[in-house]
Amino acid sequence: MSSADAFQQLVEETLLANAAVVALVNNRVYEAPPPKGARVFPDVTFGPADSDDADADCIDGVEHVLQLDVWAQDYGRLSSAKRIADAIRKALHRADLALPDPYALALIEVASIRAFQDPDGLTAHAVISVRSIIETET
Numbered sequence: 001m002s003s004a005d006a007f008q009q010l011v012e013e014t015l016l017a018n019a020a021v022v023a024l025v026n027n028r029v030y031e032a033p034p035p036k037g038a039r040v041f042p043d044v045t046f047g048p049a050d051s052d053d054a055d056a057d058c059i060d061g062v063e064h065v066l067q068l069d070v071w072a073q074d075y076g077r078l079s080s081a082k083r084i085a086d087a088i089r090k091a092l093h094r095a096d097l098a099l100p101d102p103y104a105l106a107l108i109e110v111a112s113i114r115a116f117q118d119p120d121g122l123t124a125h126a127v128i129s130v131r132s133i134i135e136t137e138t
Contacts, residue, residue: 003134004051006099007064011092011130015044018091024084033071042072042084047127060136061106070126076117081124085113088128102137 001009008031015021015029021044028043047067068088072080093110108130115126 001100003062003099003103003136004049004064006103007105007132007134008046008049008066010097010099010105011066011068012046014091014095014097015088018087020087021084021091024080024087041123042070042080044084044088045069045071062134062136064132064134065111066130066132068128068130070115070124070128072124073122074124076121076124078115078117078124078126081126082115085115085126085128089113092130099134104135105132106135107131107133 012029016027025042025044028040030043031046033039033043033045045068047069049067050065052063053061070081070084070088072084074080089110092108095108097105097108099105111129111131113126113128115124117123118125
């Protein structure tokens with residue numbers, strides 16, 4: 001398993017184990033959403049991910065930035081998407097989490113949250129950027 005896969009799995013497991021997040025989205029945290037017609041809102045999906053070298057003296061590291069997308073349909077109102085985004089922030093930002101060997105999570109933080117209406121006028125969308133620094137064994 002790559003460090004990117006391990007990080008995404010950790011984020012998903014953390015969200016699904018968090019009572020505040022589950023109270024808002026149930027178990028609807030997806031790598032890819034269900035097909036049209038089977039989808040229930042609100043939900044959270046994984047978006048694009050970036051990785052960069054984060055080596056330091058005597059440490060091999062990788063910086064990962066993962067996008068989480070919150071989707072809610074409440075006639076375009078942003079409040080439910082913002083509540084979900086805030087619950088996700090509280091679950092992840094500087095949380096004391098662990099990755100499986102050979103990885104060590106040095107940092108996890110919510111770098112930004114942006115909420116806006118989608119063009120359909122019904123869907124609220126929040127984009128959450130989650131940043132991590134992961135140390136790897138060589």
